[in-house]
Amino acid sequence: MMWRRCLNGLLMGLALLAGTASAHEMSMAEMQLREMAPGEFLWQWMAGEKGGVADVLKPIWPEGCQVDLNVLHCGKSGMRGTLSIDGVGKTYSAALVKVFWLDGQTRVYTLTAGQPTVHLYGSAEDRRGMGEIATAYVALGVEHILGGIDHLLFVIGLLFLVGFNRRLLWTITAFTAAHSLTLAASALDFLALRPPPVEAAIALSIVLVAVEALHSKQTLAKRWPALVAFLFGLVHGLGFAGALKEIGLPESHMLVALLTFNVGVEIGQLMTVAAAWALWRAVSRWPSVSLARTAALYGIGTMAAFWAWSRVAAIFI
Structure with missing residues (x-):
């Protein structure tokens, strides 16, 4: 029957995700x-997450700079002009360029497929425009929310818990408010926790x-889903902050980068909700949709339990 084939495909997909997915993989x-x-x-x-960086990414140096193996000669005018990374957005979703200037200052630039170039001014001064930084972040x-399978599964779990009704708006809003708070607090160094406990708590959520x-009964989570979403959103915000720290924040326009990264997370979250709503509209009239719902929740719970055990173990390793 059609619903059985769909159900088997769903379970196989969840099993593959459980074996291959890595939380917050930004490559x-x-x-x-x-x-x-x-x-x-x-x-x-430096060592990239997937290895073989030099084989897939090629720096295109500013005009006037010449490279000799691992030495870059830019002359008296310094490293001025446009630096590009050819190949970014394919194997690697982003490239961090850390420049340690002679005066002791350091700058970090983030290049993505949407913004594969950055302008350098021969010193630590960062003159990137606000729009340029906002677009990148x-x-x-x-990309982070769509690649963070655990965050997506939590949002999907909330959809199963609440359903597509008015309470969903308050639930998603509470989740957004909570993770925005801890994302900002952690990214600005007001709050610091070790990543392993945070990742374990996300899986347990x-x-x-x-x-x-x-559950068929009215549990606390079903009566107050917005409260549950808010409490666990605080933990998920710390996970977002961990990824943002890996990317780095520009010293100029730091608040713009933080805000627009969070906006990007929300856009990805809304895309997930919209896709789930479209799928629900397509299958809601199936007579066996309740069986598919149960199977999906068992698959999500099993995958998250596996993550939880492995992440708890990582705390003590």
Whole structure:
């Protein structure tokens, strides 16, 4: 029957995700440039998450700069002009360029597929425009939420818990408000927690929501879903902050970058809700939709339980 084939496909997909998904995988590559003398830089790719960075990413240096193996010669005028990374957005979703200037200052630039170039001014001064930074960080926020399988499963779990009704608006709003608070507090160094406990708590939050959604009785989570979303949203915000710290915040327009990254996260979250609503409209009239719902919740809970065990173990390793 059609519903059985769909159900089997769903379970197989969840099993594959459980085996291959990695939370908050941004596939970041990192390049470091260290100015050793005026206009002379040592540069190298650091170990990327997927390896083989030099094979897939090619730096295009500012005009007037010449490279000799791992030495970049830019002359007396310094490293001025446009720096590009060819290939960013394919194997690697973003590239971090860390420049250690001769005067001791450091700057971090984030290049993405949507913004694969950055303008350098020969010193630590960062003159990137507000619009340029906003565009880059919105794109990174969208990519992070869509690539963060655990965050998506928590949002989907909330949808199963609440359903598509008026309470969903308050529930999603509470989740957004909570993770925005802890994202900002952590990114601005007002709050600091070790990543392993945060990741374990995120996985456990998914387990709880899945279990609560399976209950037929009126549980606390079903009576007050916005409260549950807010409390767990505080933890998920710390997860978002961990990814943002890996990317880095520009010293100029730091608040703009923080705000637009959060906006990108919300855009990705709304895209998920919209896709789920469209799927629900398509299958809501199926006679066996309740069986598919139960199977999906068991799949989500099982996957999250596996993550929880592995992440709790990582705390003590």
